[in-house]
Amino acid sequence: MTDCQEDGSRNMPPLDIYEKLTSQGELVRTLKTAKAAKADIDVAVQLLVKLKVDYKQVTGQDYKAGCPPSQDSSPAGVVADGEEDTVDPWNISTTSAKGVDYDKLIVRFGSSKIDQELVERIERVSGKKAHRFLRRGIFFSHRDMHQVLDAYEKNKSFYLYTGRGPSSEAMHVGHLIAFIFTKWLQDTFDIPLVIQLTDDEKYLWKDLSLEDCHRYAVENAKDIIACGFDVNKTFIFTDLDYMGASPDFYRNVVKIQKHVTFNQVKGIFGFSDSDCIGKIAFPAIQAAPSFSNSFPQIFNGRKDIQCLIPCGIDQDPYFRMTRDVAPRIGYPKPALVHSTFFPALQGAQTKMSSSDANSSIFLTDTPKQIKNKVNKHAFSGGKDTIEEHRKHGGNPDVDVSFMYLTFFLEDDEQLEKIRQDYASGAMLTGELKKTLIDTLQPMITEHQERRKQITEETVLKYMTPRPLDFNF
């Protein structure tokens, strides 16, 4: 249980909680509009979430703005007008403590759900047990994954492309999700991988120098390499370097730029007339690695090798644009697998921030820091007192420690037992947090040890344009 939750709203009548919720919602909006300090907003949002959880527990219904509690209020799960989740490459926000409604996102984005059938097919085709991210719906959405598997079954290979925007030296565990899964795909299908570090993007979007963005990219590359990618099958590049090292890459960038109008990027990314022309042109640079002839040193100039992109669902707008352009310039559309968001320690309502040390577990954290952060900051779904908790049980669906375990605890049975014990009240928040701490500490320590072994020469090797092991 968290140490300092003192609000007793669960004992209030539904209408009182409803009114408290409404005014708390207004407070959050006011604070956001006034661009108040992040800490203040976080506190207000946490209370809002807590009130929503209590409201649901007391009324059996989701809170819906403008609909006071009643026996026949709206069905659970429907989000009120204007409360739709926001998901794009720069903003992710939801008012639900469980996080973004991913089923709705699949409908909105027009992608497909990774269902049990697809998971089983991946196991069949690869001959390996599905990664826990697939088993648990963390990679939950895809585009054209069946097409990739169809071709693979006919011995037609593909390649992987993922990336990162190097906005600081510090990476947190959330940043590892795509890389952990990508490594599994690389090992499972034995295919080449290109990793784009968008130092140019970070320079364009942030108040950073080109030199800093490039330095962050190289530092981030070390953490990425520490995930264990095969040096003979992996090419890591920063845009600032590779653009100036590959005429074929630039040719693809220009081809894409010719086939996308400002109207289109305005619609997809929300750019405005006062945005710099660098931002407006950038989507083509993130799109270009989706096409195999951007890497002639790897694919021998072939343009027909399909690309599979594992990424966070927030990056999908770039690749919707890419897939729209691809047939018009004679290239295959990239396939995609999308992950959910990794929640901030403070709760699933926010994306984590590299600039807020307490918002997540960083790859540089000491075992002690990990312990303190989890104990102090991980939002709890537990009850206010041990007695209450033993009696009513905790809520794993909003508990960040439990969410983190779904990402990092490999054992399915152990995870399920924790879920049940926590929900029943048999497991206390402190015990749940301890399990997470015991999972994260060795994971991070091992990462740090691997990273320490990575020399500048090793980084240079991964980042040198060169042929890779690939039979196509």
Place this chain on the structure above:
Amino acid sequence: MTDCQEDGSRNMPPLDIYEKLTSQGELVRTLKTAKAAKADIDVAVQLLVKLKVDYKQVTGQDYKAGCPPSQDSSPAGVVADGEEDTVDPWNISTTSAKGVDYDKLIVRFGSSKIDQELVERIERVSGKKAHRFLRRGIFFSHRDMHQVLDAYEKNKSFYLYTGRGPSSEAMHVGHLIAFIFTKWLQDTFDIPLVIQLTDDEKYLWKDLSLEDCHRYAVENAKDIIACGFDVNKTFIFTDLDYMGASPDFYRNVVKIQKHVTFNQVKGIFGFSDSDCIGKIAFPAIQAAPSFSNSFPQIFNGRKDIQCLIPCGIDQDPYFRMTRDVAPRIGYPKPALVHSTFFPALQGAQTKMSSSDANSSIFLTDTPKQIKNKVNKHAFSGGKDTIEEHRKHGGNPDVDVSFMYLTFFLEDDEQLEKIRQDYASGAMLTGELKKTLIDTLQPMITEHQERRKQITEETVLKYMTPRPLDFNF
């Protein structure tokens, strides 16, 4: 005199010419709006111009739409509302047979006139007679040329940057103007030169493949090399190649792109929301060679070496933008010298077109083709009959053959004598045309002979990023 001008409007009363002019103006507008065949529009425009010349001769006043002739009509030289010259990188148009009003353009663009004092200063500083393009006001406008000379006098060197958009294999004599003058500057000041071939721009703007644009760039490079540039002081590059060969060039492109908004390029270049993002971002690519650290192989990474750009005045919008950005990214503003436009054979109202073989003398024309084109297509300022011409004289100000001689005939005294003889009627149009033919034929033949000597290895040498002879 031209063979087939039969209109006798000079003998009509002023009001009749005025009315004929007005309806002819309407015809031209109708044809343009209806996107009629270029040849039809050209014929209509030629008649319009001829009527204007006659009107001026008869009334002593410029034709002004909406103002019928009278003793006290508007003063000569005032252009009516809506008749302002259009000058930008993609459109040049004027309704005056003498061409664009360059004094007005200097005021509108905020540049400075190259006056007699500056021409004399260039002669003093360089110890050489000014090039005929300076003596005759063909390079007529500048920005910061005095600053460049101040620094040069203190032994601070500078470098030259010019370029070409390779929209076809065919170059005409008008394309040589900037290169002829740039060579003179290179020889005179003994400084390095970079030449940008914007194959990416042509791909973005025209219905051409990347491969064709790049091929045109290499073919054009041969004609440029044939102008005689010193291989030890000249670097020629295509954007498609150099962007992929120089991380420093791309870094400058991104820096510029961060500091220019869509609003700005919309204002400067007239881009709209339906333009592709490649066009919107391109101005940064034309700007980047203005900064010396875009060429570390030449300038050893130094960013403080000033650039002087000889170019047509239509390219000034790119460099107004560049000069606006420069101090904000810590670079010196490039200086500029601007040339007037080289007129089409059909008259000074249009820019020449590489796609219309009869609009100019091409560098591939045979002596016979040159003779035929000049005789058949060069707009004449002469009178309809020899008798008339002997009596009233011709008008060298609107005569394209005379205009071409001002570009290519080196001898000032001979040129002045031709002007006087033509204006007095002592020289007939046929004689004037013959002088031009005699000037162009050997010039083009010699160019062709020099170009024939240029091997692929020579082109490769000019186009390889490498150190140049430069003491700074």
